[in-house]
Structure formats: C-alpha cells, structure tokens
Amino acid sequence: MTGSVPSRHHDIADDLRHQITTGRIKPGERLPSEAGLASRYKVSTVTLRRALAVLQGEGLVEKIHGRGNFVRLPRRKIMYVGGWGTLDPWTAAEPTVCVTVRSTTVRASAHLTTLLKVPTGSPLAEYSCLSLEQGSPHGLARIYIPRDLAPAEVLDDDSARREAIMRFAVLGPSPVTVRETACARSPTPDEASALRIGSTTAVLAITRIAIDSTGRVIEAALLTFPGDRVDAVFTAHHALDERQTQG
Secondary structure, rough: OOOOOOHHHHHHHHHHHHHHHHOOOOOOOOOOOOOOOOHHOOHHHHHHHHHHHHHHHHEEEEOOOEEEEEEOOOOEEEEOOOOOEOOOOOHHHHOOEEEEEEEEEEEEHHHHHHHHHOOOEEEEEEEEEEEEOOOOOEEEEEEEEHHHHHOOOOOOOOOOOHHHHHOOOOOOOOOEEEEEEEEEOOOOOHHHHHHHEEEOOEEEEEEEEEEEOEEEEEEEEEEEEEEEOOOEEOOOOOOOOOHHHOO
16 A cells, blocks of 8 residues: 555545555455554544545445454345245355344334234334345345244244245245335445445335235335345236226
8 A cells, every 4th residue: 555645535535446446455355454544644533534434335345343444345246036025045045145133022113013004012023134145244134023923933043934034035924915115225324334334325125015815914024235235136917907807
C-alpha cells in the first residue's frame, strides 16, 4: 500500500479500491487496523472510517466484529425458487453452506397479526435463520408459526426438518397454497448487521405466507437476501378463463 497520500475519504476509498481490484490486496485478506490506516494516510480515524464505509457499501470490504476489515471473497449466487418457497436444494446441500438457527416464543405484533390472521399478542414460535457460506452470510429468514402448530423437533440434529431449515422451506404442516410477495429495498439496520452489508446495498425481501386446506395461515416467513447474492426464479402459469372451465 504505497503511493501518494490522499487527503479526503473519497481519495482513500479510491486508493484502496484500486489496490483491491488490481489484486495488490487479495480477497479474504485482512486490512491493517483502522488506526494503522489512518496513520498511513495521515487522516483522523473518523475520516478513515468514512472511506471504509464507502467500500463496505460497494461490497468490496466487510467489517467483522472483533476481527477487523476484510476484502470480501467473491460471492457465489444462490437461487430462490418461487412457488416452492425454498432455496434450491443443490445450493443448500453444498458442504460449505450452513445455517444457524435461534428459536424463541414471541407475541404477535400488529404486522404479524395481519400476516397470520391471529389476534394481537397471540403466542408464536419464531425461528431466526442465517445462511452462511464459508462463514459469510448470504440469506436471512425469520419464520413465524402459531405456537400450537410449531414442530417440536426442528432444532434436533437428526430431525428431518433440518433439510427444510437449510433451504428456508416451510417448517410447519404441509401447505396447500404458498403466496409470496417480493420487493427490492434498503436493509434495516438489523438486516445490514446480520448480513454484513452496507446500508445502501439493496436487498431482495420476500414475504411468504403458507396456507393449509382449511384456509388457515400456518406460517409467515420474512426472507432477506443481499441483491448481489441471489437469483429469484418464479414460474408463471397461464390462467384459464373461468367461462371456459364452466362451459
């Protein structure tokens, strides 16, 4: 890391970006400490952090709490298969992919009340799932199931539902209908922190509702993927004219 010393955070970002894109700083390499970089560029740590924030927002650098700033490894895209409501099984089965899961009981907020069609304050099982590949996150799922429908064995190592967890699939009873709504938006602060992305990085947010044969909503899932790490595939089917089906 040699050359002229930039005087502003944009110049510092330009210099570091050049070193990263030309391979002088390798993917996965840890950058010098923020104090060390600030000293090297003869700027304050505040200015240096603004420069790093630019690179974090571009997806070139990620900050890992307690470890420092690293040049991000190239990310392999994952595929979300709409209609089935899961990550494709080939991606999920990769040995480098793992999912961390936290389970708790929460009370239905106004938003979850609307999604699940339950009274406000109803007990729900919440499963917070973070999909990681070689230690780097590429998908976040928050799955909510009415407490009386929540399967007990989801977190067991030998559970058949472990595969469902790996694919962000429906965890509760088998649904008859799966309805998905997808949009691109900015991440919330919690999502940006969990996925280690900048606040300006667009995410693909999918709200998935699973419904059983009686019309009861049996699960609501809020899925979030960094926009540069996912392809979503939805298959459209031609709707038959009701007059033709009744004729």
